[in-house]
Amino acid sequence: MLPAEDDEIHLGYLAAVFIFFGVLSLITAWKLSEPVATLHNGAVSFRPQPIAEEVEPLEAGEEYAAKNYALIGPFTIDRPGQVLKVEMSIAQPALNAWCFVEGELLDEEQDYLLSFGQELWHEKGRDDEGLWDETEKSSEMKLTIPQRGKYYFNIKTQGNFRPDQIFVTLTLPYASSIPHTIFGILTLLIGVALEKIRRMRKSS
The missing domain is CATH 1.10.287 (Helix Hairpins)
Structure with missing residues (x-):
């Protein structure tokens, strides 16, 4: 011992x-x-839906209809298992405004593959500690693309606030x-x- x-x-x-x-x-x-390539870096604008889409009934539990933005792509993924980093941000929302921003990955035929989203908002008020002002105006996610090929990225929002533009950055990190x-x-x-x-x- x-x-x-x-x-x-x-x-x-x-x-x-x-x-x-x-x-x-x-x-x-x-x-x-660290990113080795940038697929997109810029703002995407609101894309008005046809009237036929706007009058479709809401899904169960939904209060606001989804609003689509300009499609990003096509972009090419050369390596199976490639990580795609998605960053989305909006300008400062109006007070007591919120929107759920959803990003959708689409295949070469623009068919839905997967999606993710986050609620962005701006609120302020007063509590026992005084005035408070809180804002969430950005979202970040890393996706793993299982197969090589061409893809698109679609953005839609739901809520009482619809930003005219959403700033989107799509980058390819070296690995997960x-x-x-x-x-x-x-x-x-x-x-x-x-x-x-x-x-x-x-x-x-």
């Missing part, structure tokens, strides 16, 4: 190894998330950073915990 002093030295070394690999993994994740990010956070937490245990043993 090792003396307590030797045990503390080994525990500190182990903690340092975990922290080192945690930081290294997070740096790797950051480098992998999620595995390295998860590994980095876990190893960092383990390293910090081991270091804390070492210090507690030393103080006792």
Whole structure:
């Protein structure tokens, strides 16, 4: 059995190894998330729907009809499993206004594949701590495209506020950073915990 002093030295070394690999993994994740190509970077404008679309009944539970914006594409994905980073933002919404912005990935025939969305809004009020003013005007998502081919990106909104334009950036990161990010956070937490245990043993 090792003396307590030797045990503390080994525990500190182990903690340092975990922290080192945690930081290294997070740096790797950051480098992998850097864009290697930009597919689109600019504003898309509201595209009025035909009257036939506007008079269609709302789906169950919906209060506002969806409003479409100009289609982005086609753009080409050359590598299966390619990550597509989507960033969408709007100008400052009016007070107490909100809209749900939904992005849709379409295939070469403009058929629906998948979608995601986020509510953007602007509110302010007063509580026990005084006045508050909160705004959410941007959304970000990373999608994994399983197959190479040509794709389109469609945007629609629902809500009591319809922005005239939505600024959209589509970029292709080098690879997915999620595995390295998860590994980095876990190893960092383990390293910090081991270091804390070492210090507690030393103080006792």
